[in-house]
Amino acid sequence: MSExxxxxxxxxxxxxxxxxxxxxxxxxxxxxxxVKIGGIDSPVVRDPLTDLPYIPGSSLKGKLRSLSEKTLEKDLFTVSRNPDINLHVCTDKHCEICRLFGSSKKDENTKDQKNIPSRLIVRDMHLLNEDELLNIDTGLPYTEWKFENSIDRISSAANPRQIERVPAGAKFKFELVYDAEEESELKEDITRIQMALKLLEQDALGGHGSRGYGKVEFENMKYTGYPKKYYVSGNESLILENELVDDILSGFIGEKNA
Ligand SMILES: [Zn+2]
Known part of the structure; x- marks a missing residue:
């Protein structure tokens, strides 16, 4: 097998x-x-079918990636399609970031495009307690809005903007799916995901985090393991529904030859 x-x-x-x-x-x-709602300068993303605010999986995944890059002190690069975004990409398929979050980069020697598929899928997150939010009286469905005033540093002119927010108390269902590929990297990958979720609780999701927006907390976390032999046999008794993640991980060891 070649390199x-x-x-x-x-x-x-x-x-x-x-x-x-x-x-x-x-x-x-x-x-x-x-944008459909008049008057709001900066609206939140909504599901076009239900009009409920939701969180795109890409927003959460991008945040978990950047927090992980920071803790590993990885080199960052600008991405050609969006020069405002700095992220770590490389061609090492065992890189702790790229194997988990995926990467697409030209190999410096061969100039070939190298893609590392992401082991982690982050689903879109949908609102769980829409009934509670329906009663808030803000003139906007399920959300609130806030004035932010930024001052132009040169002209000193005030630039007031209305920013729409999902209010405190909203709850979203989240689901991450991790593809187990390497026995030796399993524990490290799962620990990295857990660490990124913890870091996010001390950071912010979405815009204007430094102004106090976007503090989030994760609750009722549950791990479920679906070993390869479950997919092969369809036998549901092989699903590992133990809440202790270490028990699930040890259930995956030895699956390679199953
Ligand atoms: Zn990498």
Whole structure:
């Protein structure tokens, strides 16, 4: 087998589910093209079918990635399609960041495009307690808005803007799915995900975090293991529904030859 052949391995999947509570008003912005509500300068992203605010999986995944990059003190690069975004990408398929979050980069020697598929899927997060939010009286469905005043440093002119927020108390269902591929990297990957979720609780999700927006807390976390032999046999008794993640991880050891 040559050096750059990538052999696919699959041990199974580990699902991490739970609830994310919004502790301070959160703003995850929608693009201007999708804006329907007049008067709000900076609206939140909403499900076009239900009109409920939701959190795109890409927003949570990007945040977990950048927090993980920071703790590992990785080199960051600008991404050509969006020069405002700095992230770590490389061509090492065992890199702690790229194997978990995925990467796409040209190899410096061969100039070939190298893609490392992401082991982690982050689902879109949907609102759990919409009934509670329906009663808030803000003139906007399920959300609140807040004035922010920024001062132009040169002209000293005030630039007031209305920013829409998902209010404190909103709860979202979250679901992450991790593809178990390497026995030796299993524990490290799961620990990295747990660490990123903990770091996020001391950081912020969405915009204007330094102004106090977007404090979140994770609750009722649950781990479920789906070993390869479950998919092969369809036998549901092989699903590992133990809440202790270490028991699930040890259930995956030895799956490779099963
Ligand atoms: Zn990397």
């Amino acid at each position: 750059d052949t990538m052999k696919l391995k699959f041990l199974g999947k580990i699902k991490i589910t739970g609830e994310m509570k919004v502790v301070t008003g959160m703003h995850i912005g929608a693009s201007k093209e999708t």
